[in-house]
Amino acid sequence: MELDKVEKLVEKYFDATTTVAEEESLRDYFSREDIPAHLEQYAPMFQYFAVAKEERYTKKLALTKTPKGSFRTLYKWVSVAAVAVFTIGVYFYNSTPKPVTLAEEFTPEEIASAQEALALLAINFNKGTEQLYHLEEFQKNTNKFLTKE
Template sequence: MELYKIEKLIVKYFEATTTVAEEETLREYFSKESIAPHLEQHAPLFNYFTKAKEERFTKQVPLKPRINYLKWVSVAAIAVFMFGLYFYQPTPAPVTLADEYTQEEIESAQEAFALLAMNFNKGTEQLYHLEKFEKTTNKFLTKK
């Protein structure tokens, strides 16, 4: 009768429907010397859980870190600062047009820009006439 009960409990165990008391019954059965031959394959599983329950962590856990990180962070910050100082290149002061070109060159450039603006305005006037032409043409084409 007990063997039949153990077999049913193993089936329930692998279906994950056993209670804690039923699992304790399985652990007790597999801790004995006399186990049915067809159930011996399950013995290491339940014996492992029994042994694992007895294991304890005995090492001491340090509450303070052993390495002083603040010291290494300050060394790294100084290294980055020195690296930046070594490769620092100051930017030159901005150059004005008067420093770069003579007054005559500036005046000739202004004259050229004025001529360009005048010709550009003439081109835009032609576009205005073209726009008027397009509007009147569309009136005749869309008339029914």
């Protein structure tokens, strides 16, 4: 094979545009002993491809079946149970009712009587706080006499 033709084929090989027949001719060329010095770097690669093409795996592969109670079966049943629980939850879901205002729940008479009762409570509460003010004044005066300031 001519040297310039081999160089062009190597270029085409690295550009990934060679045919199977051209790759075979390159393997044949680089399997020879008299390779030019500038192409010797490619020889081990093409020699490896020629040897690797003939390799075969001869050991037997042990193909085992998975047991019936495997993880895959468990996974299927767990997913079925999850869907069932979700469906039951959606069926029995009670949405929260719309909040009811006081005007909708009680009559105007009931609201008025409640306001009246709260007003009486406020009046009595204020009377109690007035008594506390007098008690506070009494406490201050007592402390003056006891400590004699």
